[in-house]
Amino acid sequence: MEVSAWFIVVFVLMWITGPLTQVLFLITPKLHHRLGLTETNALKPKFKWFLLGERATAYADMTHLVSGIAFIWLALLGYKSALIFGLYSCACYVYFALMVISRWLLLTKHGLNPAPRGQLVVYIPYMVLFLLFGLYGLFYLWGLAQL
Amino acid sequence: MQPTLFTWALVVFGVVTLMPLIWAQLSMLIRPDSQETRDLIIGKGEDWRDKTHFKLALGAAWADWLFFAPLFVTGSIGVLLGQSWGYVLFGAAGACSLYINIILWFTEKEYVYPTRGPLRYFTYYWGFFVYWGALALAYSVVRISGIEL
Numbered sequence: 170m171e172v173s174a175w176f177i178v179v180f181v182l183m184w185i186t187g188p189l190t191q192v193l194f195l196i197t198p199k200l201h202h203r204l205g206l207t208e209t210n211a212l213k214p215k216f217k218w219f220l221l222g223e224r225a226t227a228y229a230d231m232t233h234l235v236s237g238i239a240f241i242w243l244a245l246l247g248y249k250s251a252l253i254f255g256l257y258s259c260a261c262y263v264y265f266a267l268m269v270i271s272r273w274l275l276l277t278k279h280g281l282n283p284a285p286r287g288q289l290v291v292y293i294p295y296m297v298l299f300l301l302f303g304l305y306g307l308f309y310l311w312g313l314a315q316l
Numbered sequence: 317m318q319p320t321l322f323t324w325a326l327v328v329f330g331v332v333t334l335m336p337l338i339w340a341q342l343s344m345l346i347r348p349d350s351q352e353t354r355d356l357i358i359g360k361g362e363d364w365r366d367k368t369h370f371k372l373a374l375g376a377a378w379a380d381w382l383f384f385a386p387l388f389v390t391g392s393i394g395v396l397l398g399q400s401w402g403y404v405l406f407g408a409a410g411a412c413s414l415y416i417n418i419i420l421w422f423t424e425k426e427y428v429y430p431t432r433g434p435l436r437y438f439t440y441y442w443g444f445f446v447y448w449g450a451l452a453l454a455y456s457v458v459r460i461s462g463i464e465l
Contacts, residue, residue, distance in 0.1 A: 218423075219368040225422030229415050253407050253457040260408035261415045264383050268416075272375030281367050307408060314400045314460055 172244040172251065176309060180255065181241065183302050186295075187262070188234035191227040198224075208284035208292075216283045226265070233258040255310050262303030266296045318398040322465055326448070326455055327392045333444040334413075338385050344377035358424075359431055376416065384412045395459075403456040410452025417445045 194201040201207050211220050236257040243251030273289060273296075276282035284292060319327075340356040347353050348370070354362060357373060364370040388409040394402015420442065429437045437443065458465050 218365045222372050222423050225419040228422055229418035250457055250461045252460055256404055256407050257411040260411040264379050264412045267383050268375045268379035271378040272372050275371040275374055281371060311401050311404045314404045
């Protein structure tokens with residue numbers, strides 16, 4: 170089984186900007202926040218539950234940090250079992266992006282979003298990118314599964 | 317890639333585990349503020365931890381109905397038809413179930429576990445979703461790798 174080099178390159182880029190940044194969040198949340206990767210007001214006490222949700226998501230993202238490594242390694246070796254690890258990451262990207270975009274929109278609508286509008290202008294397209302790549306990835310891997 | 321007894325067992329386990337969730341999430345989308353929805357989603361007599369908890373739960377309901385439920389239904393049909401794409405979608409549904417329940421372990425366990433106890437928590441309240449997700453994903457790997465089980 171041969172996975173396209175372009176797909177692997179984009180997959181690695183998504184992996185770096187996604188689950189890898191979550192490692193930073195778990196290890197040094199303040200640095201993650203200072204770099205603008207956490208919602209501006211998320212560290213305020215009134216967003217305690219929101220931050221708990223963010224931390225929980227970061228722990229869950231460690232699964233696709235690992236599945237991403239497994240996918241790249243197995244895909245480079247040409248094993249078909251690579252598909253399922255790519256699939257895991259892509260399915261999580263789509264699910265996570267849908268969940269997060271819905272949440273941001275709902276929180277903004279009710280004035281509860283810890284991210285100001287200026288930050289959302291960057292965050293939402295960033296999540297849309299994960300959504301589109303995840304959908305494309307599922308479609309692409311589906312195609313490979315049928316070979 | 318014809319379905320085996322194990323395939324059928326996993327699909328039935330998935331239906332039994334996920335149907336109540338899909339029903340509860342539909343209630344969340346239709347009547348998000350009702351007590352019935354709160355009873356279904358966070359437990360009888362419970363209330364949202366705060367306003368962000370409620371919105372986050374509503375976001376998850378949208379993700380379940382837009383992506384997870386269609387993935388599970390089409391994946392199940394696909395595996396029962398013996399199609400390789402079915403295993404891809406079935407595995408993806410398993411991935412979502414596993415992923416969201418890791419999040420719930422960190423956010424909800426301290427509230428749900430003490431009131432429900434270990435037996436209910438590690439079965440139909442939380443455990444079955446993790447077991448089914450892991451099994452569906454692992455089974456898809458096995459079948460896509462060409463091993464019949």
